[in-house]
Amino acid sequence: MKDISVTLTQTPKAKPTDESKLGFGQIFTDHMFLMDYYDGQGWVDPRIVPYSSFVLDPACMVFHYGQAIFEGTKCYRRADGGLQLFRPADNLARMTRSALRMGIPALDEETALAGLKQLVLLEQDWVPHQEGTSLYIRPTIIAMDAHLGVHAAHHYLFFIILSPVGSYYKNGLAPVGIYVEDEYVRAVRGGTGFAKCAGNYAASILAGELAEKKGYSQVLWLDGVEQKYVEEVGSMNMMFAYGDRIVTPALNGSILPGLTRDSILKLARQLGYQVSEERMAIADVFEDARAGRMTEAFGTGTAAVVSPVGELCWKDEKLVIGGGKIGPVAQKLYDTLTGIQYGRLPDENNWVVKLT
Numbered sequence: 500m501k502d503i504s505v506t507l508t509q510t511p512k513a514k515p516t517d518e519s520k521l522g523f524g525q526i527f528t529d530h531m532f533l534m535d536y537y538d539g540q541g542w543v544d545p546r547i548v549p550y551s552s553f554v555l556d557p558a559c560m561v562f563h564y565g566q567a568i569f570e571g572t573k574c575y576r577r578a579d580g581g582l583q584l585f586r587p588a589d590n591l592a593r594m595t596r597s598a599l600r601m602g603i604p605a606l607d608e609e610t611a612l613a614g615l616k617q618l619v620l621l622e623q624d625w626v627p628h629q630e631g632t633s634l635y636i637r638p639t640i641i642a643m644d645a646h647l648g649v650h651a652a653h654h655y656l657f658f659i660i661l662s663p664v665g666s667y668y669k670n671g672l673a674p675v676g677i678y679v680e681d682e683y684v685r686a687v688r689g690g691t692g693f694a695k696c697a698g699n700y701a702a703s704i705l706a707g708e709l710a711e712k713k714g715y716s717q718v719l720w721l722d723g724v725e726q727k728y729v730e731e732v733g734s735m736n737m738m739f740a741y742g743d744r745i746v747t748p749a750l751n752g753s754i755l756p757g758l759t760r761d762s763i764l765k766l767a768r769q770l771g772y773q774v775s776e777e778r779m780a781i782a783d784v785f786e787d788a789r790a791g792r793m794t795e796a797f798g799t800g801t802a803a804v805v806s807p808v809g810e811l812c813w814k815d816e817k818l819v820i821g822g823g824k825i826g827p828v829a830q831k832l833y834d835t836l837t838g839i840q841y842g843r844l845p846d847e848n849n850w851v852v853k854l855t
């Protein structure tokens with residue numbers, strides 16, 4: 500592992516005083532972690548520096564050809580005041596898989612993880628205290644060459660920024676309404692769906708805005724070829740409960756392999772639920788919900804952990820699921836996973852990395 504240099508800010512910012520108003524990704528801490536990649540040198544110069552703007556050439560390749568990938572993970576404060584991360588090495592391993600798909604070299608995961616931990620420790624007073632709050636960690640890689648030729652860049656920048664974020668749920672787990680998108684698609688097999696790349700989000704924004712205008716909080720994506728099969732929702736994977744059986748779309752290359760998805764599936768099995776990963780036709784989901792066989796639907800992702808879906812709208816049919824309320828399966832999985840993340844429950848899967 501390479502040595503990480505540290506330059507401290509001379510002008511620390513005031514920390515937010517009202518943690519109930521944090522929101523998501525609106526304020527950033529005093530420092531960031533940077534590391535460069537140059538062809539022939541690999542990842543070099545890992546450093547913690549004061550948070551600041553970047554100066555980028557207008558020809559910078561990331562603006563033109565979009566080699567940009569990111570990750571999202573969190574630092575949680577336990578009741579005893581100590582801090583812990585959740586599966587951070589798995590986020591960085593996924594970042595390498597995203598990188599390789601985008602023609603970006605594999606990350607130096609060891610140095611990146613050391614930098615992530617050191618940065619969070621330096622900024623530990625920024626980790627909020629209130630129930631449900633956390634410090635959101637955003638590792639990113641962008642192509643840096645000032646060059647308009649279409650090819651892989653020779654210089655990349657890896658950076659990590661930190662943002663204290665509020666509780667996703669103000670009044671318990673409120674179910675959301677989701678619009679099943681049947682015009683636009685997010686990803687196709689062989690494309691970049693499994694990579695956490697900025698371009699997937701660029702391709703999704705218009706449909707998200709249109710769904711919002713119709714009163715839905717997010718879009719449920721169908722497969723990009725036949726538009727028949729359930730893929731995922733916005734920045735969450737989808738799960739459906741049939742009583743004590745949990746079914747989720749199988750990873751097929753166009754679905755983002757969520758760490759929350761993976762953690763929830765493992766916990767569900769350990770809790771005694773039946774779990775299966777399948778190709779799920781949206782018509783069957785609607786049929787099963789109408790017939791009362793499907794009892795719950797919920798999304799899973801780092802930001803919300805578990806987000807119950809109270810309504811799905813597909814081709815103008817509005818389907819209320821679980822009476823529009825959170826069901827027992829989603830609640831149990833939410834309580835279990837957040838219990839582990841915040842240190843209230845034992846971590847039998849060795850997912851937690853204690854920092855203090």
Ligand SMILES: *Cc1c(COP(=O)(O)O)cnc(C)c1O
Pocket residue numbers: 571695731732733734735736755756757758759760799800801802
């Ligand atoms: C990040 C992300 C998820 C959720 O992944 P987690 O690792 O659980 O946070 C799901 N879908 C998409 C498209 C994502 O970008």
